[in-house]
Amino acid sequence: MAAFAAATIVSPFKCGLFPSQGFSGSTRSFHLRKNQKRTVRKAVVAAKIDLKPPPYSLDALEPHMSRETFEYHWGKHHRAYVDNLNKQTVGTELDTKSLEEIILVTYNKGDLLPSFNNAAQAWNHEFFWESMKPGGGGKPTGELLELINRDFGSFEAFVNEFKTAAATQFGSGWAWLVYKANRPDVGNAVNPRPSEEDKNLVVVKSQNAINPLVWDYSPLLTIDVWEHAYYLDFQNRRPDYISTFMEKLVSWDAVSSRLEAAKA
Amino acid sequence: MALRTLVSRKTLRTSSLGLRGLQTFSLPDLPYDYGALEPAISGEIMQLHHQKHHQTYVTNFNKAIEQLDGAASKGDASTIVKLQSAIKFNGGGHVNHSIFWKNLAPVREGGGEPPKGSLGWAIDNHFGSLDALVQKINAEGAALQGSGWVWLGVDKELKHLVVETTANQDPLVTKGPNLVPLLGIDVWEHAYYLQYKNVRPDYLKNIWKVINWKYAGEVYEKECP
Numbered sequence: 143m144a145a146f147a148a149a150t151i152v153s154p155f156k157c158g159l160f161p162s163q164g165f166s167g168s169t170r171s172f173h174l175r176k177n178q179k180r181t182v183r184k185a186v187v188a189a190k191i192d193l194k195p196p197p198y199s200l201d202a203l204e205p206h207m208s209r210e211t212f213e214y215h216w217g218k219h220h221r222a223y224v225d226n227l228n229k230q231t232v233g234t235e236l237d238t239k240s241l242e243e244i245i246l247v248t249y250n251k252g253d254l255l256p257s258f259n260n261a262a263q264a265w266n267h268e269f270f271w272e273s274m275k276p277g278g279g280g281k282p283t284g285e286l287l288e289l290i291n292r293d294f295g296s297f298e299a300f301v302n303e304f305k306t307a308a309a310t311q312f313g314s315g316w317a318w319l320v321y322k323a324n325r326p327d328v329g330n331a332v333n334p335r336p337s338e339e340d341k342n343l344v345v346v347k348s349q350n351a352i353n354p355l356v357w358d359y360s361p362l363l364t365i366d367v368w369e370h371a372y373y374l375d376f377q378n379r380r381p382d383y384i385s386t387f388m389e390k391l392v393s394w395d396a397v398s399s400r401l402e403a404a405k406a
Numbered sequence: 407m408a409l410r411t412l413v414s415r416k417t418l419r420t421s422s423l424g425l426r427g428l429q430t431f432s433l434p435d436l437p438y439d440y441g442a443l444e445p446a447i448s449g450e451i452m453q454l455h456h457q458k459h460h461q462t463y464v465t466n467f468n469k470a471i472e473q474l475d476g477a478a479s480k481g482d483a484s485t486i487v488k489l490q491s492a493i494k495f496n497g498g499g500h501v502n503h504s505i506f507w508k509n510l511a512p513v514r515e516g517g518g519e520p521p522k523g524s525l526g527w528a529i530d531n532h533f534g535s536l537d538a539l540v541q542k543i544n545a546e547g548a549a550l551q552g553s554g555w556v557w558l559g560v561d562k563e564l565k566h567l568v569v570e571t572t573a574n575q576d577p578l579v580t581k582g583p584n585l586v587p588l589l590g591i592d593v594w595e596h597a598y599y600l601q602y603k604n605v606r607p608d609y610l611k612n613i614w615k616v617i618n619w620k621y622a623g624e625v626y627e628k629e630c631p
Contacts, residue, residue, distance in 0.1 A: 218604040223508050312495050313553035313574040313594075342468035368552070369595035369602065377460040378596065 163291050168234035190231055191241055191264055195225040196271035203276060206390040211374050220267040241265055242355060249356045262351035266316060269353075270366050275393035282394040295345040298347070299377055301388055304365075307347040308384045314368040314394075315349040318396065320359040321404040362402035364395045413576070428475050430468045433461050433502055444511040446616045448601045456507070459596055463499030463575070469495055498575035501556060502590055509589050511618035521619040525626040532567045542569050544610040547593045557581075558589040558622070562629045587628050588622040 156295060196202075196216060201209035227244075231237050234255060236244050276291060282299055283291060294300035300319075308317035322344045343362070349371035355359045365371075367389050372383035436456055454457035457478045470492040477485035501618040511517035520536055521529060533539040539558070546569060561568060562582045570581045575581030591613060598609035 214603050222604070228413060310523075313554075370599060375600045377454055377600075378462070 145152050187406055190228045190237060191224050193221050194268055196274075198276055203274060203391060206375075206386045207274070208375050211371075213368075214374070215370060216271065218269070220264070223260045223263040223267065227257055227264055230257040230260060245353070245355055249352075253346045259351045262353055265355070266351065266353050266366070267362065269361060270316075270364050272396050273363050273365075273393055274387075274391040275395070278393050278395065280390040281391045282397060284398065286394065289343050289401070300343075302361075303345045305381070305384050305388065308343050308365050308367050309381050311347040311349070313349065314376075315347060316353065317347045317365050317367060318345065318354050318359075319363040320344055320346055320354045320361050321401060322359050330353065360400070362400045363392065408591040417571065422484070426574055428472065430471070431500055433457075433464050435505065436507050438510075438512050438515065442613060443517070443616045446612045447510070447512050447598075451598065451600050452572040452602075455503075455592075455597060460500070460503040463496045463503065466492065466499050468497035473604055495575050498613065499579050500576055501577050504594070505587055505590050508543070508621045509591075509618055510613075510616050511620070516620050517616035517618055518614060519610055521623050522567055523623055524630065525619070526565055528626070539569070540614055543591065544607065546571050547591055548607045550593055553594040555590050557585075557587050557604075559587050560629050562586050562612050565630050569623075588625050589617065 156261070159219075176325055184263065196212070200212035200216070203212075229246065239247065241261060244257060244261040248255040248261055250258070281287065287297065290300045294303060297400070304317060304319060311317055320343070322342050344359070346357075347358070353364075367380060367384075372380060376386075377381040382391060422623040436452070438454040439449075440456070443449075443452060470489055474486060474489050474493065476482075477489065488517070520526065526536070527541050530538055533542065543556055543558060550556065550571050550573075552573065554576070555578075556573055557568075557570045557572065557578045559570060559578050559582075560566070560570050561582065561584050567588075568582075568585060570578060570585065572578060572580060578585050578590070592611065593606060593610075598606060602612075
């Protein structure tokens with residue numbers, strides 16, 4: 143796995159005392175941060191993982207995903223996963239690990255350790271916000287479209303399979319487009335698609351907090367199908383939410399750059 | 407309005423095993439209006455929960471049973487096995503929600519009144535007090551990851567009370583073949599989100615105001631006479 147440079151990053155929501163710095167390294171969309179101890183006005187805070195805001199304002203995806211949904215989904219649910227994870231890891235051996243490392247360690251071959259849910263959900267939600275953009279939807283282009291045509295037959299066939307996975311994930315969970323490496327024993331977990339060709343695009347779904355990192359797949363796109371993701375806007379109508387996501391929200395730019403990073 | 411579960415006989419079909427009828431399941435009526443549990447549970451939630459979510463479980467359960475029947479009469483073993491998860495999800499959803507509607511009652515019809523009789527005594531005996539039981543159920547309900555249910559049940563062999571959780575729509579019996587549900591609280595987000603949003607603990611705190619202990623007591627007395 144690629145190493146990432148440690149960086150001090152301050153979210154504009156937290157403290158205005160330090161200038162925002164970019165981080166060097168790969169184009170992977172998830173972030174590893176080792177925050178140094180930093181002084182804020184009132185207390186010394188040793189935070190581990192940041193709650194990063196979505197790369198657009200909370201009302202930017204209206205009317206397809208409401209500001210109200212973001213206020214709860216990002217402002218309460220995602221925030222709680224981050225805060226609770228930090229509480230669980232501070233002062234423990236997990237404190238020195240990246241978010242991705244914490245996920246793999248606490249997945250523990252399916253016998254989940256206590257911080258798995260918070261760690262995975264923190265990662266999943268950041269990945270989800272970045273999977274969407276204002277004016278999203280439409281079709282992918284370039285190499286991504288080529289691979290989709292190659293591995294699914296057509297873009298329409300891919301869309302169908304992705305929507306079906308999202309609609310049939312029973313209870314809480316996620317549906318994913320991933321770039322798959324074919325290693326039957328992926329060490330940490332049972333490979334759910336061992337018979338598929340190597341270096342393929344595949345649609346998978348997962349329950350609760352589980353994500354394809356634990357299968358050593360490279361996630362490219364996700365949709366959150368926990369009810370809290372769509373209930374305020376769509377109530378029980380999950381299929382309508384999924385269609386809206388595909389037609390109006392998906393950031394194919396993000397998916398393409400993730401594919402590039404995964405192949406590198 | 408009496409609670410009744412409508413069951414209709416579908417067309418009879420013959421098979422190599424002889425005459426066979428296929429029962430279909432129907433959405434049971436609620437014994438109270440959608441708004442009758444306010445302010446503990448909003449009328450909007452009750453209507454969606456009953457007319458949309460429970461109805462969908464019933465519809466899909468019937469579909470799965472019909473497919474199961476078809477597969478069984480053809481001797482198609484792998485289809486029979488493949489249908490198990492659809493039957494568990496949707497059948498479990500129908501079973502669990504049918505119990506849930508009976509677990510709730512408007513305040514003016516006894517909702518929220520503490521259990522009396524042998525169940526009240528068993529609760530005090532096993533958990534120390536009703537309040538201790540409520541705290542335990544609320545803690546387990548709040549801690550449940552994802553979707554599921556928290557139950558008060560009775561082991562009909564050992565004759566003692568249990569608090570259990572199940573994931574998704576798994577019925578209580580999946581946690582023990584002798585477990586009989588007395589009380590189930592739905593902690594799927596659809597059960598509370600429009601009103602309580604992410605604050606599941608507030609939903610759990612408030613639902614006790616409309617819990618129908620009378621029904622739970624009747625079930626208990628049947629299992630532990």
